[in-house]
Amino acid sequence: MAEPTTGLRETAAQTAGPYVHIGCLPAAAGLGDVYDRPLGAAPMSEGAAGTRIVVTGSIYDGTGWALRDAMLESWQADAAGLYPGQPGADPAVGGFCRFAADAETGLFRLATIKPGRVPMRGGGTQAPHIALWIVARGINIGLATRIYFDDEDNADDPLLARIEQRPRAETLIAQRTGEGTYAFDVRLQGPGETVFLDL
Amino acid sequence: MAEPPAPLLPRDRTAHPVALDPDYKTSVARSPSQPLLSMESTASEETGPRFGHGVIDPLDNDLILNWTGGAAPALGERILVHGRVLDETGRAVPETLIEIWQANAGGRYRHVKDTYFAPLDPNFGGCGRTLTDAEGRYRFLTVRPGAYPWPNRGNDWRPMHIHFSVFGHAFGQRLITQMYFEGDPLIARCPIVATIKDRGQIDRLVAPLDMAMARPMDHLAYRFDIVLRGRRQSWFENRPEGM
Numbered sequence: 001m002a003e004p005t006t007g008l009r010e011t012a013a014q015t016a017g018p019y020v021h022i023g024c025l026p027a028a029a030g031l032g033d034v035y036d037r038p039l040g041a042a043p044m045s046e047g048a049a050g051t052r053i054v055v056t057g058s059i060y061d062g063t064g065w066a067l068r069d070a071m072l073e074s075w076q077a078d079a080a081g082l083y084p085g086q087p088g089a090d091p092a093v094g095g096f097c098r099f100a101a102d103a104e105t106g107l108f109r110l111a112t113i114k115p116g117r118v119p120m121r122g123g124g125t126q127a128p129h130i131a132l133w134i135v136a137r138g139i140n141i142g143l144a145t146r147i148y149f150d151d152e153d154n155a156d157d158p159l160l161a162r163i164e165q166r167p168r169a170e171t172l173i174a175q176r177t178g179e180g181t182y183a184f185d186v187r188l189q190g191p192g193e194t195v196f197l198d199l
Numbered sequence: 200m201a202e203p204p205a206p207l208l209p210r211d212r213t214a215h216p217v218a219l220d221p222d223y224k225t226s227v228a229r230s231p232s233q234p235l236l237s238m239e240s241t242a243s244e245e246t247g248p249r250f251g252h253g254v255i256d257p258l259d260n261d262l263i264l265n266w267t268g269g270a271a272p273a274l275g276e277r278i279l280v281h282g283r284v285l286d287e288t289g290r291a292v293p294e295t296l297i298e299i300w301q302a303n304a305g306g307r308y309r310h311v312k313d314t315y316f317a318p319l320d321p322n323f324g325g326c327g328r329t330l331t332d333a334e335g336r337y338r339f340l341t342v343r344p345g346a347y348p349w350p351n352r353g354n355d356w357r358p359m360h361i362h363f364s365v366f367g368h369a370f371g372q373r374l375i376t377q378m379y380f381e382g383d384p385l386i387a388r389c390p391i392v393a394t395i396k397d398r399g400q401i402d403r404l405v406a407p408l409d410m411a412m413a414r415p416m417d418h419l420a421y422r423f424d425i426v427l428r429g430r431r432q433s434w435f436e437n438r439p440e441g442m
Contacts, residue, residue: 008287008426009214012400014377015223015391016362019310023300023326023362030311034266034324037254039296062228069312075247075370083246096248103312118242121206131243135375138225140216140394142375146243162238189232198210198235199244199371 013141020071020135021100028100040098043076043112048092050079050113055147055174055182058106059134062189066106070136073098074110074147081116081125101136114149120158127157129172134186144197147184148173159197168195205430207240207371208287216394223390224351244371245430250296252330259328262301262341266324273323275304275342277418280378280406284335284365287429291335297425298328298364299339306347306357315347340418346385358385358392367427378423379405 021029027038058066074097077083078090093113101108110130117125130147148154150173163169171194174182186194218230258265263273280299284292302308302325305317309325323342331337346356360377367373379386386392386405395401403424412420 007289008285008429009400009403010211010287010428011214011374011376011426012395012397012404013215013374014362014394014404015226016364016375017377018312019300019308020362020375022308022310022324023298023328024364026324026326029309031309031324031326034326035254035259035328036256039250039254040248062230062232065228067229073373075243077243083242085246085249086242094248095246120241126241126243129243131370133370133373136229138223138227138229140218140220140223140226140230142373143231144244144371159236159238159241162236168233188229193231193233195233196231196235197238198212199207199238199240 015137015140016071016135016142018069018137020069024071024098025100028103040073040096043074043095043097043110044093046092048078048113049090050116051180053112053114053180053182055110055112055130055184057108057184057186059101059108059136059186060188067101067136068103068106070101070108070134071098072100072108072110073133074112074130075133076112076130077115077118079113079116081118124156124158126159127154128152129157143188144199145186145194146172146197149176149182150174151176163195171195205432207244207369208429208431209237210428213397214400217396220390220394222352223394226394240371245369247366247368247370247372249294249368250330250366255328255330260337260339262323262325262327262339265327267322271322273303273342274320275323277340278343279338279340279412279414279418279420280361280423281336281338281409281412281420282422282424284331284337284367284425284427286367286372286427288432290429291331291333292367292427293331293333293335295331295368296328296366297331297337298326299341299361300326301341301344301361302347304342304345306345317345317347343380351390355390356385356388358383358389363423363425365425365427369428372427374425374427376425377404380421381405381407
């Protein structure tokens with residue numbers, strides 16, 4: 001067999017388990033404020049430019065039951081489509097947020113700003129979107145997906161265009177429910193299954 | 200950081216566990232049945248959150264002392280867990296955040312949902328975090344966690360393990376895994392371990408005893424190196440359409 005050209009293989013993932021909150025969201029585990037500065041408490045601070053939005057939803061398993069123990073992480077650009085660290089990016093946008101499905105109801109809530117269109121390598125742009133990463137008991141490797149918005153022009157987005165079965169693209173588009181509020185449910189398996197990403 | 204330097208190497212999914220494994224029962228209803236959508240990575244995956252030393256307190260990587268703020272040590276077998284974070288091209292990943300969490304020496308987690316009757320240790324919380332140094336090295340002081348039973352098949356027990364969360368420098372490098380301990384006979388019986396189908400990949404999650412880093416009359420040591428996704432080394436821009 002031919003030798004691979006890169007020396008190392010990625011470390012294998014394992015499930016985050018039911019107690020992921022101990023390490024990543026200690027307050028949700030009942031540990032209180034074990035760290036002075038919890039990470040990812042909000043994706044932006046007061047002075048951030050852009051439209052304030054709130055995305056709420058649930059993560060459903062293949063039986064239609066909402067996960068109560070999932071942890072979610074989001075990563076997004078600022079209102080101009082620049083990621084933290086890129087030249088000219090809004091210093092008030094950290095971009096990263098970490099939140100849990102509610103232990104009683106399974107609801108999650110992300111309060112943030114609407115990101116701008118993100119430039120592509122080699123030209124063109126991606127429609128506004130928030131990258132979402134989901135880990136939980138029973139999920140052996142974190143699931144990546146994206147939140148798009150139904151009040152944006154998603155027609156020429158390269159990722160959405162790549163989804164062969166057009167109805168499945170709808171699973172990535174948050175529905176506007178009011179002034180600055182959106183609903184975005186994730187279905188892990190079965191009818192209406194969310195598109196998960198490998199990129 | 201300037202422009203995203205280059206696309207991430209596509210993830211080798213054979214290095215990872217399968218999503219659906221009926222022996223790990225919770226995976227049955229929580230695994231996607233459709234294939235993942237593949238595409239070249241974009242800025243959304245090639246950038247990622249960075250955390251500075253300002254967020255880390257001196258005791259954050261010392262689980263023996265951090266729960267009591269140094270007032271009293273946790274009970275159990277004192278160990279150093281250390282290693283390096285590299286990427287697939289062999290380059291060190293400096294200044295990246297590692298978080299760990301674990302049960303106490305009796306196998307009990309400090310979590311509102313854990314009802315195992317082994318007692319909590321009043322001096323042990325079970326979470327820690329640190330940043331790798333310029334060479335990608337990290338270290339934690341902790342106590343060796345106990346095995347614990349879990350409701351899967353009739354008599355399943357998790358091996359001793361520590362959960363690891365690693366960020367890397369790109370959101371597409373994000374990884375959560377578990378470290379096991381050399382010689383633990385429960386590893387071979389664990390359905391969560393067995394979700395990984397490549398024997399060599401399992402072996403790399405098993406940290407060897409590292410006597411060279413043990414401190415006499417104080418603590419033993421285990422070494423756990425972590426490899427994250429790499430980036431392409433160079434890239435042709437302006438490809439003709441369709442290539």
